[in-house]
Amino acid sequence: MSHATPPNLEEQGRWLSVLARAEAEAVKAFTEKLLPELERQGLEVLENRMGLVMLPATDTAQGTRFHVGEVLVAASRVRLGGLEGYAVCLGRDLEQTLAIAILDAALQGGWHAERVRAFVEQQAAKQSAEDARLARQIAATRVTMETF
């Protein structure tokens, strides 16, 4: 049964970002387990394809926006119980984006939301730990020229 409320955009942006960065096989395996029950809500794949995203950047000298290049992505859009799930990930893995789009719709509709949120938080913690570790390794390379 759906417990749909309009998604908090910040929260939705966070779960999509975390899932896009999560290890693809883990996301697929997790979604696979939920799929038989989610499919009962009526699952329709609207889009599942590779393509390009143009990436603009900002010139820090004169402030001009310019295109720094394109990025290869996989993108999926699904309809689950009348709600639209969407996902884009770098690379070519259409199963990964399909799995995330399904989870996006599930979270919006409140289907298995507790389990999905727990999975998202688990992945987020892993990513934060990776970032923190890298930050501390980078910090170790900071020099003062007196000791250089």
Added chain:
Amino acid sequence: MAYVAARGGEAAIERAEALYRRLLGPLDPGLVKGLEQALPHLLDRVMSEGSLYAPELAALALAQTGGDLYEAVLLLRAYRTTLPRLAYALPIEPEVLFTVRRVSAAFKDIPGGQILGPTLDYSHRLLRLGGLQSDVPPTVPEPVSAENCDFEPQQVPFVADWHRQNGLMPPRPTDPTPGPAIPDLTREPLLFPAPRAQRLQALSRADTGGVLALGYANMRGYGAIHPTVNEVRLAYAEVRLQHPATGAVFSAGRVRYAQAEVLTKFRPGPDGKPTLELGFAASLGWNEVKLIAAAMLDAAMDLPEPHPAHTEEFVLSHTEPVEASGFCIHYKLPHYVTFGSDLDALRKARAQAVAEQEASRSAEVTE
């Protein structure tokens, strides 16, 4: 120019490609994966010049071409034309880059400190011959402890902001142009003078060697720029998109991104007082040599009377890797009509010379 269509030789062409593959070795997923993991800087160069961030495909392009960079770049550029553009990402905001390296040659105590990051810049350039006999044990960088770490990779200040705060440089204007309205040289021809957006896009996908050659010429004195590297920054940038149904902003992942700024001589600012001026360049991937040279060229192109080799038309037209390499190697293709015409002209000139010599000799005999 005159070309002649050539037919025939199909079997020889097939055998030539087969021989190329045989000498190159097999193309398999293990090789591609290995290249992707072992050669990130080379991948960055192919992706930057190919103007497509796709590490797996850049590795495939390198494997397929045996490491011929221009061919690999061409494969990537050609592949991108087969795919639809699904969206424009939100612009990379410099202030929230996940910075892994940021150094400045301007002065030592820059805000945020000199962060060497992942680099071999200060290491001995000695071959580690031991790697030929046995595995070189991996070195794990020692992190600072969590309690002592005050470093925030997404809050590394910009050196230029210090100049601006101290009135040495005009404020950085903001540009509200939305993605689809930004000039795009993959869809519009490059005309001169080019919009700054196209210039920076052209530099981001320019040939590393070409940019370095022109930039180095400037450094050696064929130009009027005497640069100081204000900062070089290596970072990860989020590719931020919007959910089509709800509008939520999310990241589809991170790409390696780098940028360089060089300071040039004083210039009159908007208020008439002398100010510092910056040259700028950025690219997908981490390629510091290219970016420093490109930032210098950006500054050189802005001079009222640049050296002829540093005008915008000269720089951008001659550092386009696919056009330049393609034009160069096209000379290997049949030019039979051109050369036949040259031979005709040569024979006529020789016949004319003989006729003139004979006429001259006859005149001498008559006299």
